[in-house]
Amino acid sequence: MSTLAVSNAVGSEKAPRVDHVLITEMVEAGARVLDVGCADGELLQLLAERKGVDGRGVEIARDKVNACVARGLSVIQGDADHDLDDYPDQAFDYVILSLTIQATRQPKTVLKNLLRIGLARSSRSRISGTGRCARGFSSVAACPSPITCRISGT
Numbered sequence: 001m002s003t004l005a006v007s008n009a010v011g012s013e014k015a016p017r018v019d020h021v022l023i024t025e026m027v028e029a030g031a032r033v034l035d036v037g038c039a040d041g042e043l044l045q046l047l048a049e050r051k052g053v054d055g056r057g058v059e060i061a062r063d064k065v066n067a068c069v070a071r072g073l074s075v076i077q078g079d080a081d082h083d084l085d086d087y088p089d090q091a092f093d094y095v096i097l098s099l100t101i102q103a104t105r106q107p108k109t110v111l112k113n114l115l116r117i118g119l120a121r122s123s124r125s126r127i128s129g130t131g132r133c134a135r136g137f138s139s140v141a142a143c144p145s146p147i148t149c150r151i152s153g154t
Contacts (some may be wrong), residue, residue, distance in 0.1 A: 016046050023096060024050050031093035034058065034117060036080050036110070037100030041068035044075070056092075058083060081106045084113035093119050 016024075020043045027033060029051045035044050038057030041064075047053040057075035059065045068075035078084075080097075081104050095118045097110070104110045 016042065019098065020046050023047075023098060027051050027053060027094055030054070032056075032091070034087070034092040034095045036084065036095060036097050036114070037103065038064075038068060038073075038075055039099075040064050041071050041073040041075060043096065043098055044068070044073050045071055048073075080104050080110050080113075084110065084117065087113070087117045089116050090119050091117055 023043060024046050027047055031051070031053050033044070033047055033053045033055045035041075035047075035055065035057045038044055038059050039061075041057060044053075044055040044057050047055050055073065057068055057073060058078040058080060059068065059075055060077065060079050062077055065075050065077045080100065095114045097114065101107050101110065
């Protein structure tokens, strides 16, 4: 049994969320990543540990920003609805929204900024969340690929 499995068995270390593991598998090693709505930084930390990414985060809740900084992560307090406007075009290889889009007031604007901030060479962005599936299924849970949805930029 691996060290991680032993640690998890005795409860001393929490296993990463399944969606975080799947997202991590999609990101190239050494990439520049912006995690919008990064919460306590679990995904950013996983990406740094497993992929060696240059990760940054934006989080609205001050206590979660503090938790990220305590973990040694580069995270600022900000609101995705407004503060993404300040990021330059194509500043990151990946811009991740994980369980974030449904909490925004201006999702269309947030998604346009996501596509603008991410590199143009990748015309797709990854989103994980809840709600109606973009592929036409009744819910994300019913979708055969609930973790990722393709978004076309215009």
